[in-house]
Amino acid sequence: MHLYSKIKCPNCNTWNENQDYCSNCNTLINYQLEKNQxxxxxxxxxxxxxxxxxxxWLEKIKNSDSGLxxxxxxxxxxxxxxxxxxxxxxxxxxxxxPG
Ligand SMILES: [Zn+2]
Known part of the structure; x- marks a missing residue:
């Protein structure tokens, strides 16, 4: 299920392999996990x-990316x-x- 690959940490630019969190600065680098959170x-x-x-329902439409x-x-x-x-x-x- 996990789509692990080399992920560059957006915080310190360290390349991490098969990590959810950066090995250097502990920033969350697994975008799927971040999305889930x-x-x-x-x-x-x-x-x-x-x-x-x-x-x-209205909130869902409001937050939609679609202009329509x-x-x-x-x-x-x-x-x-x-x-x-x-x-x-x-x-x-x-x-x-009146009535
Ligand atoms: Zn980092």
Missing amino acids: KEEQKKLEALEAPKDKIDI DKALYWALRSSWFLLLAFVTLAISVLIFG
């Missing part, structure tokens, strides 16, 4: 701040606020309106 961190952050599904996804995010976001505004208005009419 970041994903773990993201999961932990998500657990610390529970969000509902639409928020998580970003456009979709802003379109959805604005229509969501429009919907909220509409519901608020409808409730106000029900409560305060």
